[in-house]
Amino acid sequence: MPEASAPIVRIRNLSKAYRRGTQVIPVLTDINFDIARGEFVALMGPSGSGKSTLLNLIAGIDSADQGSIQVGDVEITTLGESDLARWRAGSVGFIFQFYNLIPVLTAYENVELPLLLTHLSRRERSEHVEAVLNVVGLADRMDHYPSQLSGGQQQRVAIARAIVTDPEILVADEPTGDLDRASAEEILQLMDRLVREFGKTVIMVTHDPRAAEKAHLIRHLEKGELSVT
Amino acid sequence: MGIPYSYSFRNLWTRRLTTVLTASGMGLVVFVFAATLMLTEGLEKTLVETGSSDNVVLLRKSANSEVQSGVERDQASLLESQPEIAIGADGRPLLAKELVVLINLKKRVGDKPANVIIRGIDAASLKLRPAVRLKEGRMPRPGSAEVVAGESVAQRFKGCGLGETLRFGMRDWRVVGVFDAGATGFSSEIWGDRDQMMQAFRRPVYSSMIFRLRDTGAFDAYKARVEADPRLTVEAKRETQYYLDQSEAMAKFLRILGLVLTVIFSIGAVIGATITMYAAVANRVTEIGTLRALGFQRKSILASFIIEALLLGLCGGILGIFAASFMQLITISTMNWASFSELAFSFTLNFSIVWKSLLFSAVMGFVGGALPALRASRMNIVEALRAT
Known part of the structure; x- marks a missing residue:
C-alpha cells in the first residue's frame, strides 16, 4: 500500500507538441508536477495554454511525446491502447463541461455504464448505482432521461457516473462552465465533499476564479509551462 | 460486457423517421427477394406436388414432356404386363394409358388465347391421383363427349x-x-375419355403411361430392365422427378431474374443504410468519445454500431417479409415452358424463405454499417470529445 502522503500523480519531464504538416506547435514543455492523494487541484490558464492537454494526458486519453506520468502505481505512458482503456475504466472518473451523458439512456443506465466493464453482477451494479445516486441526491430521478433533467442535475448524474467505480482520481474539464451560478456552486460543493468525505483526488481545469477558490492548490499554465499559486 | 444492446436499439428508436425510411428501402429489396423465392417455391411446389413418388411415368425416350411423347400400342401392351405394377382393389392393374394434347382456349378476362392441356384419361387415372377430387358435377361417362375441368381452368x-x-x-x-x-398442375388441365379423344384428335398412339409401383423400392431395377429392353423405346421416371424436371427450367429462370433484380436493388439499399449509419456516427461523435474515455474498447464501439446496423437491416427484413406474405393471396398463371401449357400457381412462403430473407436483410445491414462502424471505432478520443 502506498503511504497516505505519497503523491498519487507524478509527472516528470512531460512534453507534448501538436504537428500541423511540417509545423510543430509545442503545447507542454518539460512539466514536472506532483499531486498528493486527496488533493483538489485547479489548473488555470488562458486558452491554448495546454491545461486541457495536461488533463487529458493525466486521464490517459492522449499520449505524451516525452516524459512520464505515474498515477498510483501505474506508469501510464507505457500502456498500450487496450490496457490504457482498462486502466481508465477502473482508475479515472471523468466530469465534462457539457456533462456528456448518453441521451438515450436513463440517469440510472448512464451511471451504470462504467460498471458494465467490471465483473459485478446485475444486483451488485444496482447497489453501486443507487448508492452514488444517493450521494449526489438524485436517487428519485434515476429513471429520468438527461433531457428531463436540468443542467445542474445532469452534471450531478455525470459526477455519479464518475465515482461509481470508486476511481483513484477524478478529472474535471470546466465542470461548471455550462451552469448558472447557483448550480455551479452546488457542483463545486459536491466535488469538495467528494474530496473531504470520500478522499478523492480531483484535478479540475477551469477558467472560473470562483471555482478555483474551492481547490486546495491552483496551478497556472502559461505557454505550456507551470507555475504555482 | 460491452455497450448494452439497449443503446443501439434506443438510438434507432430516437431517430424513428430516418430508421423507418431506411428500413423501408431495405424492406423493398427484401420484398423483391422474398417474392422471387416465393414464386420459385410456388412453381416447384405446384409441379412437384402434382406427382407421387409411388407412381412411374413412361414416356418415349428423350421426350421432355407428355406433350412431346408417344407410346405405341404394341409397346403399351408389353408394358402393361410387367410384374412391378400394383393391382387395385378391383383386381385390375393400377395403370393408365393417357393422351395429352394441347389446345388453344380464350381466357375469360382479356380474351387472350393460351394453351391448355387436354388429358384423355383411363379408368385408373383418378385412382393414381388421389389429390384430384371432384368438386362439382360428375365425372365424364366412358364413351361420351364429356369432360371435367380443373378448378383453375374452369375459373x-x-x-x-x-x-x-x-x-x-x-x-x-x-x-x-x-x-x-x-x-397441383392438374388444376390447369381438362380431362375426358381417352378413347373419345384419340378419335377426335386422330391420334393412333398414347402420349404416356402411368402406373403405381407394387413396391416403391423396385423402381431402379424396373427402370434398368425396361430401358434396356430392345423392344421398347420408353424411358421411366418417378412421377415426382418428372414434374421436378418440368419445373427446373422455369425455376432457374426465376431464380436468376430474382437474383439480378435483388443484387441491383440491394446496392441502392446498402448505400442508403451506409448514409444513415454515417449520419448516426456523425451525430454521436461526442458520445463515442465519452464511451471510449469511460474505458470502452474500440471493438465495443465497433460492435455497438454493427448491432445498430444489423437491427436496421432486420427491421427492413421484417417489413419486407410482412409485405411479401400478402403475395400468398395472389395466384398467377404463366406458360410452363416444358409443356407449353398454361400453369397456375401461387406465391408460397415457407420458413426457409423467411430465414433466407432475414439473413439477406442482416447482410445488407452489416455491409451498410461496416464502414461507418469502423470510422466510429477509430475516432481519436480527444478529437471526438472536442466535437461537443
Whole structure:
C-alpha cells in the first residue's frame, strides 16, 4: 500500500507538441508536477495554454511525446491502447463541461455504464448505482432521461457516473462552465465533499476564479509551462 | 460486457423517421427477394406436388414432356404386363394409358388465347391421383363427349365452367364436372375419355403411361430392365422427378431474374443504410468519445454500431417479409415452358424463405454499417470529445 502522503500523480519531464504538416506547435514543455492523494487541484490558464492537454494526458486519453506520468502505481505512458482503456475504466472518473451523458439512456443506465466493464453482477451494479445516486441526491430521478433533467442535475448524474467505480482520481474539464451560478456552486460543493468525505483526488481545469477558490492548490499554465499559486 | 444492446436499439428508436425510411428501402429489396423465392417455391411446389413418388411415368425416350411423347400400342401392351405394377382393389392393374394434347382456349378476362392441356384419361387415372377430387358435377361417362375441368381452368377460361360447352377436335364437349386438384398442375388441365379423344384428335398412339409401383423400392431395377429392353423405346421416371424436371427450367429462370433484380436493388439499399449509419456516427461523435474515455474498447464501439446496423437491416427484413406474405393471396398463371401449357400457381412462403430473407436483410445491414462502424471505432478520443 502506498503511504497516505505519497503523491498519487507524478509527472516528470512531460512534453507534448501538436504537428500541423511540417509545423510543430509545442503545447507542454518539460512539466514536472506532483499531486498528493486527496488533493483538489485547479489548473488555470488562458486558452491554448495546454491545461486541457495536461488533463487529458493525466486521464490517459492522449499520449505524451516525452516524459512520464505515474498515477498510483501505474506508469501510464507505457500502456498500450487496450490496457490504457482498462486502466481508465477502473482508475479515472471523468466530469465534462457539457456533462456528456448518453441521451438515450436513463440517469440510472448512464451511471451504470462504467460498471458494465467490471465483473459485478446485475444486483451488485444496482447497489453501486443507487448508492452514488444517493450521494449526489438524485436517487428519485434515476429513471429520468438527461433531457428531463436540468443542467445542474445532469452534471450531478455525470459526477455519479464518475465515482461509481470508486476511481483513484477524478478529472474535471470546466465542470461548471455550462451552469448558472447557483448550480455551479452546488457542483463545486459536491466535488469538495467528494474530496473531504470520500478522499478523492480531483484535478479540475477551469477558467472560473470562483471555482478555483474551492481547490486546495491552483496551478497556472502559461505557454505550456507551470507555475504555482 | 460491452455497450448494452439497449443503446443501439434506443438510438434507432430516437431517430424513428430516418430508421423507418431506411428500413423501408431495405424492406423493398427484401420484398423483391422474398417474392422471387416465393414464386420459385410456388412453381416447384405446384409441379412437384402434382406427382407421387409411388407412381412411374413412361414416356418415349428423350421426350421432355407428355406433350412431346408417344407410346405405341404394341409397346403399351408389353408394358402393361410387367410384374412391378400394383393391382387395385378391383383386381385390375393400377395403370393408365393417357393422351395429352394441347389446345388453344380464350381466357375469360382479356380474351387472350393460351394453351391448355387436354388429358384423355383411363379408368385408373383418378385412382393414381388421389389429390384430384371432384368438386362439382360428375365425372365424364366412358364413351361420351364429356369432360371435367380443373378448378383453375374452369375459373380462367371461357367455356370451361360447369354446364358450358367447349369445341375442340371438331366436336363439342360438355363440361359435366369441375375437379379440385389442390395446388397441383392438374388444376390447369381438362380431362375426358381417352378413347373419345384419340378419335377426335386422330391420334393412333398414347402420349404416356402411368402406373403405381407394387413396391416403391423396385423402381431402379424396373427402370434398368425396361430401358434396356430392345423392344421398347420408353424411358421411366418417378412421377415426382418428372414434374421436378418440368419445373427446373422455369425455376432457374426465376431464380436468376430474382437474383439480378435483388443484387441491383440491394446496392441502392446498402448505400442508403451506409448514409444513415454515417449520419448516426456523425451525430454521436461526442458520445463515442465519452464511451471510449469511460474505458470502452474500440471493438465495443465497433460492435455497438454493427448491432445498430444489423437491427436496421432486420427491421427492413421484417417489413419486407410482412409485405411479401400478402403475395400468398395472389395466384398467377404463366406458360410452363416444358409443356407449353398454361400453369397456375401461387406465391408460397415457407420458413426457409423467411430465414433466407432475414439473413439477406442482416447482410445488407452489416455491409451498410461496416464502414461507418469502423470510422466510429477509430475516432481519436480527444478529437471526438472536442466535437461537443
